[in-house]
């Protein structure tokens with residue numbers, strides 16, 4: 278069953294994000310993390326893809342492990358940055374050979390130091406172009422039932438001057454053939470409901486799955502802010518800073534993420550996508566506090 282089909286059921290989905298490991302030690306940690314998160318019976322696991330195709334082989338190998346070793350549907354991220362149409366076609370064909378039918382179509386961030394965004398001369402400009410390209414490439418191989426997700430940006434939408442562009446771009450992704458969206462990280466439920474409500478009023482019908490990131494240290498919170506350009510709430514950073522031990526800091530981060538995830542489910546979110554940083558402890562502790570295990574709502578957890 279594709280993610281598109283899972284989202285048509287009434288129960289909210291549970292999913293996680295992993296990234297490809299960069300060393301043997303990281304590979305081992307990823308193995309432990311996969312086993313622990315698979316025990317929570319997620320609906321799918323997404324695997325990031327380095328912009329510029331830098332993690333191409335490593336991403337594909339994690340996607341294969343998720344599907345073949347663990348029997349969980351993988352969601353393969355794919356980006357356009359610094360790749361020609363031929364490069365992208367070859368990557369997509371590899372995934373199709375592996376039986377992958379779920380993709381997250383992204384543009385990717387421009388390489389560090391590059392001023393502004395320039396597509397590859399024979400590449401794609403926007404994520405919406407990648408949605409179309411994925412469907413065309415799959416159709417040429419007789420695959421017609423791809424399920425394609427795209428990115429959405431609630432914190433960006435909360436900023437006045439990005440408000441309308443955030444909706445316009447999401448609508449363009451939907452018009453290109455996207456089936457659902459997964460959000461960038463954010464910390465205020467009103468940012469999510471604002472994007473969803475305004476989007477619905479303007480014809481965005483895509484299910485929008487919120488991403489939740491349990492932050493286990495002040496250092497990680499600062500790093501997350503840098504990478505995403507979304508400010509971590511000062512009160513959360515202060516509480517993480519004040520924690521006397523790693524366990525206390527983790528409990529603080531999990532508590533914050535739990536409150537947000539519960540508020541999101543109460544607001545009607547169609548699922549929760551958990552960022553793991555390839556560590557299972559905080560991710561699993563969060564999920565154990567939510568009515569989501571097994572992809573079937575566990576109301577007794579409330």
Ligand code: FAD
Pocket residue numbers: 324325326327328354355356382383384385386387402403404405427428429442446449459460461462488
């Ligand atoms: P686009 O939709 O192409 O948007 C890029 C820019 O172009 C935006 O400023 C947008 O406003 C503008 N734009 C889009 N369409 C139009 C249009 N028709 N006309 C004018 N302007 C337009 N990055 C990675 O490198 N690897 C990953 O695995 C990865 N996973 C991610 C997962 C999630 C859930 C999210 C939210 C982000 C992820 N990213 C990843 C980061 C993402 O690639 C960046 O945020 C990137 O800068 C934007 O990607 P996009 O897919 O939204 O691009």
